[in-house]
Amino acid sequence: MNYKPVTHTLFDMDGLILNTEDLYTIGFQKVASRFGKHFPFSLKCQIMGQQSREFAGSIIQALELPMTVDEFLVETRAIFNDLFPQCQIMPGVEKLLRHLHKHNIPIGLATSSSKETYDLKVTNHQEFFELLPYKTWGSSDPAVKKGKPYPDVFLAAAAKFPDHPDPEKCLVFEDSINGVRAARAAGMQVVMVPDPRLDKTLVPDATLILNSMEDFRPEIFGLPPYDD
Structure with missing residues (x-):
């Protein structure tokens, strides 16, 4: 793979910086269980990166839950109010960001x-x-009309840099299929650190796929190498 040098970096948060994807799974399964349904990993892969109303609608439709999007969001928010403050930073992320x-x-x-x-x-x-x-908070930012896999959130995020870099100068870090597709649609390179259960053949557009952020080497994208 021919990696091109970059000057700016953009990070997804859920499942990439924080282990919140695990918490989302717990919350969604808790709602599904009320109706005797199972929230499968395959559905999880489909919705990762979507905005809140989008993923709520996707889950309701896929599992045939007898509830509205608003009802689903109210119920899951009550669950996540307890779960989200417990989240932890993923391995290798703090080292990279501080670097x-x-x-x-x-x-x-x-x-x-x-x-x-x-x-x-x-x-x-x-x-x-x-x-x-x-x-950039995709579900709150009016500039983000559509969630991932559409490029809106990455284009809006890049526009916040004071020097307004070209997309090809931005390196995205993602964990989801939708996130990778969104980054590529925005014209950016993307490093993917997926859930180990994910079939990596589903993400041929990823510039680089790693098992852990601990394996990332900044210098291959023209960034300063680690000091140690």
Whole structure:
């Protein structure tokens, strides 16, 4: 693979920076179980990266749940109010973000989450998320008309950088199929760190696929190498 040098970085949050995807699975299964239904990993892969109303509708339709989107969101929000503050930072992420910050590499957050759920998730990680000064919350930002796999969130996130870099100068970090497709649709390279259960043949568009962020080497994209 021919990796092209970049100057700016954009990070997804759920399942990439934080282990919230595991918590989403718990919450969605809890609702599904009320109706005797199972929330499968295959459905999880389909909805990852979607905005809240999009994934609610997808789950309701796929599992044939007798509830509206609003009812689903109200019920899951009550569950996530307890779960999200428990989330943890994924392996290798803090090292990379502190390294990029130290070397003055612009860092942006490009998440499909709303500002409301973001605040819950970062309850115990406030200082850490200050390393990402440019933030885009897809479910709350009017510039993001459609969720991933559409490119809106990454284009909106890149526009927040003061120097407005070209898309090809931005490197995206993602964990979902929809996220990879969105990044590529935005004209950006994308490093994918997927759930180990994911069939990697489903993401041929990923620039690079890693088992863990701990395996990432910044220098292959023209970024400063780690000091150690």
